[in-house]
Amino acid sequence: xxxxxxxxxxxxLLLALTFFLVGFGLVMIFSASYPVAISKYGSPxxxxxxxxxxxxxxxxxxxxxxxxxxxxxxxxxxxxxxxxLLILLLVLIRSGNVNGARRWFTVAGFTLQPSEFAKLSIxxxxxxxxxxxxxxxxxxxxxxxxxTAVIGVILLLVLKQPDFGTVVILAGIAASIFLVGDADLRHxxxxxxxxxxxxxxxxxxxxxxxxxxxxxxxxxxxxxxxGYQLLQSLYAFQNGGATGAGIGQSVQKIFYLPEAHTxxxxxxxxxxxxxxxxxxVIIAFFLFIWRGFAASLRSKNPFGLMMGIGIVMMIFxxxxxxxxxxxxxxxxxxVPLPFISYGGSSLILCLASTGILLNISRNSGRQxxxxxxxxxxxxxxx
Numbered sequence: 001x002x003x004x005x006x007x008x009x010x011x012x013l014l015l016a017l018t019f020f021l022v023g024f025g026l027v028m029i030f031s032a033s034y035p036v037a038i039s040k041y042g043s044p045x046x047x048x049x050x051x052x053x054x055x056x057x058x059x060x061x062x063x064x065x066x067x068x069x070x071x072x073x074x075x076x077x078x079x080x081x082x083x084x085l086l087i088l089l090l091v092l093i094r095s096g097n098v099n100g101a102r103r104w105f106t107v108a109g110f111t112l113q114p115s116e117f118a119k120l121s122i123x124x125x126x127x128x129x130x131x132x133x134x135x136x137x138x139x140x141x142x143x144x145x146x147x148t149a150v151i152g153v154i155l156l157l158v159l160k161q162p163d164f165g166t167v168v169i170l171a172g173i174a175a176s177i178f179l180v181g182d183a184d185l186r187h188x189x190x191x192x193x194x195x196x197x198x199x200x201x202x203x204x205x206x207x208x209x210x211x212x213x214x215x216x217x218x219x220x221x222x223x224x225x226x227g228y229q230l231l232q233s234l235y236a237f238q239n240g241g242a243t244g245a246g247i248g249q250s251v252q253k254i255f256y257l258p259e260a261h262t263x264x265x266x267x268x269x270x271x272x273x274x275x276x277x278x279x280x281v282i283i284a285f286f287l288f289i290w291r292g293f294a295a296s297l298r299s300k301n302p303f304g305l306m307m308g309i310g311i312v313m314m315i316f317x318x319x320x321x322x323x324x325x326x327x328x329x330x331x332x333x334x335v336p337l338p339f340i341s342y343g344g345s346s347l348i349l350c351l352a353s354t355g356i357l358l359n360i361s362r363n364s365g366r367q368x369x370x371x372x373x374x375x376x377x378x379x380x381x382x
Contacts (some may be wrong), residue, residue: 010066011361014291017284018062018339018354019139022055022347024281025265025340031247032268033261033342035254047261047342054344065355070363071303073356077128081150084121087114088157103161113345115158115166120353122151123177123310130181131303138184148174148191164202164209165333169317171195176313177306216331232257233264233326236271238276244274261342263334266326281340285319295361300340308360311353318346 016155028242029051034044091114092102104111129147130137137143151174158166178188204210211226219227219234239245250271260268270278289312296308315338322337324330336346 008362009162010358011295014288014295014354014361015234015358017288017291018351021284021288021339022059022351024284025337026055027247028265028269028272028340029261029342031250031272032253032265036261039255050344051342051347054347055343055351058348061348061352062355062358065114065352066358066362068359070356070359071301071306073124073307074131074303076321080121081125084114084118084154085157088154090114092157092160100156111344113343115161116345116349118154118158119166119170119173119314120349121134122154122173123307123314123353126151126174126177127179127303127306129311130177130183130306135182137178137181139189140187140190142182144178144183144187144191159202160332161214163334165321165335168333169314169321169335171172172317173314175309177310180306180309181302210330212333219328219341229258229264229323229332230328232329233267236267237327239364240271240274240277242275243274244270244277247272262336263322263332263341264326264348265341266323266337269340270326282323285315285338289316291361292357295357295364296365301363304360304363308357311357314353315350 020073026048030044030048033047037044037046040046076081087105091105094105103115104113107113126147133147135142137147149169155167155170158170175188175192202209204213215222215226215230219230221227223231231280232252236250236257245251250260250268253268257264257267266278266281269281273280290310292312292315296305296312299305299308317339318335321330321333321335322341325332325335336343338350340349
């Protein structure tokens with residue numbers, strides 16, 4: 001183990017933001033879920049207790065991965081990829097159908113979503129293979145196409161669940177890592193152009209996806225049907241106003257707003273804490289993104305740079321898709337709000353990935369401190 005890679009200081013602002021988002025999420029999950037929790041389980045604590053368990057697991061992994069040198073993930077890349085492919089296949093074969101989708105396993109009473117694991121496996125795999133290929137990634141036939149073919153298999157398996165939102169996130173992660181990995185921009189544009197009609201076909205090929213797009217564009221055309229979720233979300237923001245109704249005082253969460261503690265928790269934040277509360281959450285996420293990008297870009301290790309950018313883009317895209325859907329700026333995809341929405345797989349993935357990002361920041365910080373000491377030494381000698 002390279003001790004130099006773990007002696008630097010982590011980005012404490014990034015660490016503090018992570019604790020804030022997780023703690024804030026637990027408070028909002030309790031507030032948003034208690035009507036459903038009492039109705040289904042007779043206890044208002046049901047969902048927040050389970051999320052607390054997930055948070056403890058995720059925080060444990062975060063601190064472990066913050067210590068393990070990020071370069072160690074190179075050895076795990078093929079294992080992670082194969083395991084990801086295996087569980088994505090198994091979830092299609094063995095899992096039960098929930099609302100027309102096969103996305104979850106139930107283990108000891110806890111629901112796990114394999115497509116969340118696929119996000120991290122793609123980040124590690126792409127960062128490993130591109131850092132090893134070097135300039136060869138700029139070769140379309142020998143470099144880029146074989147890698148995109150592997151990613152394409154994972155995207156197809158996720159699409160079969162079906163989970164179009166995660167497909168978009170995975171594609172965005174891959175594109176960002178390819179760009180940072182110095183793939184030829186012309187080749188990426190060529191592949192992107194080829195994917196546009198495919199994504200367009202997928203968006204309109206299923207009636208429920210057509211309904212989602214229609215409800216996004218014209219929610220008032222069917223206020224009791226396809227437009228119901230979005231309109232209830234917008235009503236929540238309207239009720240919240242500038243400062244909100246107060247923690248626990250949301251009306252929309254009382255069986256008006258579907259999935260209040262998962263997909264639409266941002267709307268509950270808007271109703272209970274108002275524009276001030278949602279602004280605080282947005283600022284926290286953008287500070288997180290800024291510090292994550294800063295730590296990644298300071299890394300002199302191409303593998304660390306790509307992995308860090310992939311993790312930051314994953315968090316950023318999930319935040320944008322969730323918040324954008326809640327305010328009616330983007331179609332509803334069912335993507336959770338990172339660190340805040342109820343869901344064990346998402347929370348554990350976000351925290352574990354943040355641990356890797358913090359390790360990258362430790363290494364970047366050590367390099368920065370070394371350069372500063374070297375510059376001071378040279379100045380003193382002069």
